[in-house]
Amino acid sequence: MENGTPAEEADVKKSIGPRPRTPIRDQQRLDPSEREAIIAREAVSFFAEHGFEGQTRELAKRLRITQPLLYRYFPSKEALIERVYQEVFVGRWKPSWEKLIADRSVPLKTRLTQFYREYAEVILTYEWIRLFMFAGLKDLGLNARYLKMLRERAFERVIEEIRFEYRRPSTREVPTTVIEIEMVWGLHAAIFYLGVRQFIYSMPLEADVSSIIDAKVTTFLGGIRSVLPAKL
The missing domain is CATH 1.10.357 (Tetracycline Repressor; domain 2)
Structure with missing residues (x-):
């Protein structure tokens, strides 16, 4: 690719970087299925950035929820990783x-x-x-x-x-x-x-x-x- 303008180079960097974070917005009245979907989407982004060594407590912090709440939806890290697999590799x-x-x-x-x-x-x-x-x-x-x-x-x-x-x-x-x-x-x-x-x-x-x-x-x-x- 030929060298582009600074704006074009910035666009390229954006295109290959991680997705913007999507923290859970309303912690009180969020529908459970929606909350689960948001956790799964954020887990995809989180593990893509940090690898599967990334800790669920850090993911919970990023989502602005507690770790116990995260485990109400995904009882183990393995279950969360399986959901990521289904979302990204099977679902697509x-x-x-x-x-x-x-x-x-x-x-x-x-x-x-x-x-x-x-x-x-x-x-x-x-x-x-x-x-x-x-x-x-x-x-x-x-x-x-x-x-x-x-x-x-x-x-x-x-x-x-x-x-x-x-x-x-x-x-x-x-x-x-x-x-x-x-x-x-x-x-x-x-x-x-x-x-x-x-x-x-x-x-x-x-x-x-x-x-x-x-x-x-x-x-x-x-x-x-x-x-x-x-x-x-």
């Missing part, structure tokens, strides 16, 4: 992506490009990337659960569609190979790394995300044919 997954990948009325390259553009809009955020990295470092098991879901809902479908495109055996006839999965991992990881550069290394991207994804999908499809099973 769109089932429509699975239909998009498998829609053979649309050219495969178009489908994959659209899927990864939409997926990037969800994951290339300060909260998503940092929470995923912190969860991995803490070894909470959240990453393994998410990546299992990703393989089942996306990777296996991508491989099936690639085989169909190149007239290779279905995965029902010849099981998915380790190398095929690794190739899809390579594409996926390259897009995930765009977020690492921005929100872990604080390195702004030098091209727009859509252009980068277009290039990576094109390169991926140009090389995947060589590792597919032979035609029957």
